Amino acid sequence: MSSSRASTWNKLGDAAYAKSEKVSADLVALTYGSFVREIIKDFEEPDQVNKELEKLGYNIGIRLIEDFLAKSGISNCSSFEESAEIISRVAFKMFLGIRATVSNWNSEHNSCSIIFDENPLAEYVELPPEYTHSLFYSNLLCGVIRGALEMVQIIVECEFVKDQLRGDDTNEINIRFKEMLQEQVPWNDEE
Amino acid sequence: MAITFVIVSPQDQLLYEATFPPVSQTDETAHLREFILFASLDILEQVVWSTRDFYLKAIDRFNDQIIYGLVTASSVRLLLVSDGKSEEAVKNFLQEAYELYVKLALNPFFEPCKPILSTSFHERIQKLGKKYFV
Numbered sequence: 001m002s003s004s005r006a007s008t009w010n011k012l013g014d015a016a017y018a019k020s021e022k023v024s025a026d027l028v029a030l031t032y033g034s035f036v037r038e039i040i041k042d043f044e045e046p047d048q049v050n051k052e053l054e055k056l057g058y059n060i061g062i063r064l065i066e067d068f069l070a071k072s073g074i075s076n077c078s079s080f081e082e083s084a085e086i087i088s089r090v091a092f093k094m095f096l097g098i099r100a101t102v103s104n105w106n107s108e109h110n111s112c113s114i115i116f117d118e119n120p121l122a123e124y125v126e127l128p129p130e131y132t133h134s135l136f137y138s139n140l141l142c143g144v145i146r147g148a149l150e151m152v153q154i155i156v157e158c159e160f161v162k163d164q165l166r167g168d169d170t171n172e173i174n175i176r177f178k179e180m181l182q183e184q185v186p187w188n189d190e191e
Numbered sequence: 192m193a194i195t196f197v198i199v200s201p202q203d204q205l206l207y208e209a210t211f212p213p214v215s216q217t218d219e220t221a222h223l224r225e226f227i228l229f230a231s232l233d234i235l236e237q238v239v240w241s242t243r244d245f246y247l248k249a250i251d252r253f254n255d256q257i258i259y260g261l262v263t264a265s266s267v268r269l270l271l272v273s274d275g276k277s278e279e280a281v282k283n284f285l286q287e288a289y290e291l292y293v294k295l296a297l298n299p300f301f302e303p304c305k306p307i308l309s310t311s312f313h314e315r316i317q318k319l320g321k322k323y324f325v
Contacts, residue, residue, distance in 0.1 A: 026297070033299025124297040126309055 009086060013093030016072045020094060029123040036137060046134035053136070054158075057143020058150075065148040068094065080177045081109065083154060087145060088114050096120050110177040114145075119164065119171050127165050136160040142173060153181040194276065194324050195224040196284075196316070198292065199268040200304040203232060206267075207307040211320035224256070228270050231258040235268060245289065246282060261285040263292070265303075273324075280323040291315050 036053070043049050068074075072090050077083045088100035092114075100116035121138045136142075142158035149156050155178040162172035198207040210221065231251035238250045239262050251258040259281045261269040269285055269292070295301055295312050307313075 030297065030299065037299050124294060124299075126295075126298050126300065126311055128300050 006085065006089065009089040010093075010099070012073055013090040013099065016090060016094040017097060019071065025097075025120050025123060028120060029125075032121050032140070033125060040131075040135075046131055050134075050136050050139045053139040054143040054146070057140035057145075058147035059143075060140070061144040061147020061149075062151050064095070064144060065151040068148065077152075080154065081105075081112075083149065083152075084112050084114065084175060087148075088116075091148075092116065104172075104174075112175055113161065114173045114175065115162075116171050117164075122165055125165055132166050136163060137165050138163065138171070145173065145175065150181075153183065155179045155181060193220070193224075194271065194273040194320070195221070195228065196269070196271045196288065196320070197225075197228055198307065199228075199232065199270060201266040201268075202304060203229075204304065205306070206304070207312075207316075209313070209316050209320065211317075211324045213317070224272050227251075227253045227256055228258060228272055231260070231270065232268070235260050235262070235270075246285060248282075249278070259285060261289055263289060267292070276324060284319060284323045287319055288316060291319070 036049075039049050039052050040046075043052055068091055072094060074086055074090060077086060084102045088102045092098055092100045097120065098116055098118045100114045102112050102114055104113040104115075105111070119138055121140070125137060127135060127137065136159075139160060142160060146156055146158045157176045157178060159174055160172070161174045162168035162170055164171055194211045196209045196211070197205060200206050205225075208225075230253070234251045235247065238247050238260070245261050245263060247260040247262065249257050250260045255274050256272050257275065259271045259273070259278075263269070269288055271281055271285060273281060291312060295307065295309060296303070298309075301309075
């Protein structure tokens, strides 16, 4: 990844962040917090809660991508690698105010990790002991990434591998490329 | 004698207790200090109307033991009993402990008026105690 493009993306991210409307970080953190609590109350099983959070994020993602592409000034991405860089440098900055880094590419270049040290969603949060090994508190983000990419024909799988709330040194979301949806030609009914 | 710090809920339940330096459970004076602290709650009720500050300074004494209090906006009481530690240190300790409590209360998994079991809160309070009293 050339450094000049990386810095262009950083600038785009900063510009989009500067332009976007801000809300109090506490408001977001506390709203999300009570939200997660409600879901835990409803579903009880941490695995199920993770799934629900992901689904929720997915529904955000498929809408958010439109906003992102309209306001960020990003034109089309040529590869999965580029998409990952843009998510971490532009999208994370634009919506969360943090910059993430992409690393841990595997040899086939179809899986990577987005790493970020600061997580505005998890501000003030301390997981109760019964959840520290099962709940991914910010699993919403995985869903957002999956949903957003699906709308631009990229099918991925996303999951948290490291979470500071579990005592890890950083937050890491793994993204695995699955397939590229082909734009389909409408079925020809004249034949 | 050691210093004891407690957090009491608006319904007078004990939410949290810490001693500096940490003492064993069998310490005889621990009961006495607890007793003194709870006895001072009635006086605190009166003192709280005499000032607009959260920090209430020394509210009560028992022999050479002085009880200091701080009442939060939601009338959670932070009390500390000591034998003549500097007033300034106590004030700073209570104010910083209050800040820690606020942070704790913002945790979405925090339940108001339930005993505080958070280990990180406990560690931070112990650190604070070391900073001011040891």
